[in-house]
Amino acid sequence: MSLASVFNIAGSGMSAQTTRLNTVASNIANAETVSSSMDQTYRARHPVFSTVMQGQADGDSGSLFADQGQAGQGVQVAGIVQDQGNLEARYEPNHPAADKNGYVYYPNVNVVQEMADMISASRSFQTNADMMNTAKTMMQKVLTLGQ
Template sequence: MDFFTSMDISASALTAERTRMNLISSNLANANSTRTAEGGPYKRKDAVFAAEPVAEPFKSVLQKAGGGAQPKQVGVVQITEDQTPPRMQYDPTHPDADARGYVALPNINVVEEMADMIAATRTYEANVTAARAAMGMAMKTLEISR
């Protein structure tokens, strides 16, 4: 695997984790949103990741035609909405309360979202470290060739 392939893999992971972090931020911001454009309360969103082959130049594909593992990068293949029913809370004074006085609130657990945020942050930091290590190795290679 060359320098650019390793940077592509790290960059794809950084992009995927940024998408995950944006979704977590949206979930936290809308934890009490009772109205959406689609109607009803906000639905929690989550990213689905999948391994995808790294796009390689034609020459390297020919060299690997004999076999061997191909490097994979991560990609966001889908953004899903939580299908669990909304949390019902009794508040007859709320403008979105039903006839019985209950309000449908998003089924978002703030503690779970914060734990997901910490995991996304740690994964992002790990990929930054991997990219820096690859760059450091490339720089050392250039120093050797002097």
């Protein structure tokens, strides 16, 4: 693995964390939306990440994990799944979105958990950016060795 591949790995991490931040923002924005039907109620969404292995990227196996033939080369978003947790049904017969029984359905979004996820994603993004800056500094130092 070369020092240059650090940029690809950190870049894929930053891209994945951007997707995570976008899903968190979507969840928080829809935390108080209501519906008169369980089928139409917003459900929290969460990204699913997977490792991009070296064998998938370029077929080279010259790494620490050569006996396994694969080394991590970054991360990718495998998909975004909906949380299948229970929705909150509240009895509010005077609400305009109430169903015939007087229930209004609220999303299964936990705002506190979403805020914690947002902080975690933001810090992960910053860590990847710091990795890129450190690799850039190291490459610049290597170039000055011959002077």
